[in-house]
Amino acid sequence: MATRSPSPYEAGPYAERREALATYFDSTARQAWIDLTSNAKVSGIRATVRAGRDEMRATLLDWLPADLRRTKVLDAGCGTGALAISAACRGAEVTGIDVAGGLVEVAKERTPSFIGHGRIDWMAGDMLDPSLGTFSHTVAMDSLIHYAPEDLVDAVGELGERTTRSILFTFAPLTRLLGAMHTVGKVFPKNNRSPAIVPVSETELRARLGQLADWKIGRTRRVSSGFYTSQALELVRRG
Numbered sequence: 001m002a003t004r005s006p007s008p009y010e011a012g013p014y015a016e017r018r019e020a021l022a023t024y025f026d027s028t029a030r031q032a033w034i035d036l037t038s039n040a041k042v043s044g045i046r047a048t049v050r051a052g053r054d055e056m057r058a059t060l061l062d063w064l065p066a067d068l069r070r071t072k073v074l075d076a077g078c079g080t081g082a083l084a085i086s087a088a089c090r091g092a093e094v095t096g097i098d099v100a101g102g103l104v105e106v107a108k109e110r111t112p113s114f115i116g117h118g119r120i121d122w123m124a125g126d127m128l129d130p131s132l133g134t135f136s137h138t139v140a141m142d143s144l145i146h147y148a149p150e151d152l153v154d155a156v157g158e159l160g161e162r163t164t165r166s167i168l169f170t171f172a173p174l175t176r177l178l179g180a181m182h183t184v185g186k187v188f189p190k191n192n193r194s195p196a197i198v199p200v201s202e203t204e205l206r207a208r209l210g211q212l213a214d215w216k217i218g219r220t221r222r223v224s225s226g227f228y229t230s231q232a233l234e235l236v237r238r239g
Contacts, residue, residue, distance in 0.1 A: 007158055009128035014151045018099055018126060021146060025100035034106055037080040048226020053142070056223045057083050059232050060139055060168050063219060068092035069117055074135040076127035076159065076169075077143020081107025081120075087139075088118030095132055097123040098143075128155060134162045140169040142230055145197050152200065153208040156235070160215055167215070167235040173222060174199040175229070202231070214238055 008014035025033060036046055037053075061083065065071065069091030075084040078096035080103050088094045089112075098104050101124035108122050123132075127143065138159045144152045152171065159167055209217060218234035 007128065007130075008151060008154045009126055009130070009158060012151070014128075014147060014155055017146060017151070022099035022101075025098075026102045030100070030102050033103060034080065037082060045227050049228040052223050052225030052228025052230065055225065056141060056170060056228075056230055056232060057086070059221050059223065060141055060170075061086055063166075063168055063232075063234055064090075064092075064137055064139070066090065071137065072133075072135045074127070074132065074138040074159075074163070076138055076140040078107060078122070079103050079143075081110055081122070083139060083141055084120050084122075085111060085115065088115045088120045091117045092119075094118065094120045095123065095135070096120055097125055097127050097129075097132065099124070099126060128158045130158075130162065132162070134164060136163070136165045138163045138167045138169075140167070142170050144169055145172045145230065148198055149200050149204055149208055152198075153205070153211070156209070157212055160212060160235070160237075163237070165237055166218070168232065169235075170230045170232050171202075171205060172197045172199045173229065173231045174201045205233075209233075209235065 035042055036050055042050065064087065067090065068087055071092050073087050073092040073094045075087070075094055075096040078084050078098045081096055084094045084096035084107065096107060104122050104124045111120060127140065140159070144155055147155065156167060156169060206217060209215070214237055215235040216238055218236045220231060220233045222229070222231040
């Protein structure tokens with residue numbers, strides 16, 4: 001009998017990195033992330049990151065249908081919940097999941113008492129868990145930027161197994177400027193550092209994504225704001 005290969009969710013570099021990120025965001029970075037995703041005063045460096053994330057979130061939401069009623073959306077790596085809440089306000093049935101349970105608790109607290117026809121199920125756990133079910137759209141904003149290209153694409157492939165229409169995700173584009181900024185960032189005070197980000201060659205990423213036979217690459221957009229550089233990519237299911 002053939003032995004099934006374990007998924008990234010179960011074992012391997014992805015699973016190891018996931019556990020490290022869960023620890024980081026639920027301890028060292030928890031308060032900084034809460035501040036970053038609120039209206040609290042932050043440093044100039046973090047202000048550029050906040051502005052960049054706001055622009056990226058708006059981009060991804062714009063790529064989703066305007067009317068999301070009766071549509072299931074997975075917010076894969078929901079953090080403190082801003083994207084999930086916006087999608088729910090457009091009628092979506094959202095599952096917001098993050099490895100950092102502390103941030104999910106913040107997301108619950110920030111959810112308005114009325115979100116129209118939408119609904120959000122908040123969960124602490126792994127976005128690749130197959131028990132989450134099937135979704136029309138999956139969005140992974142800045143939740144795959146900590147993984148090497150092969151692990152990133154394996155994760156996208158796993159998400160694609162239970163997504164029927166589109167996958168929207170972001171990656172850190174490999175540029176000379178981004179590489180230099182991350183090198184300089186190592187000398188900043190600890191409270192201004194972000195967890196390790198893996199810059200990825202867009203050419204290599206596109207080649208690897210080409211191996212996902214059921215998906216084709218759609219729109220892409222890069223957002224650069226001070227120390228925030230991230231690129232959105234859309235995958236659309238074929239046929």
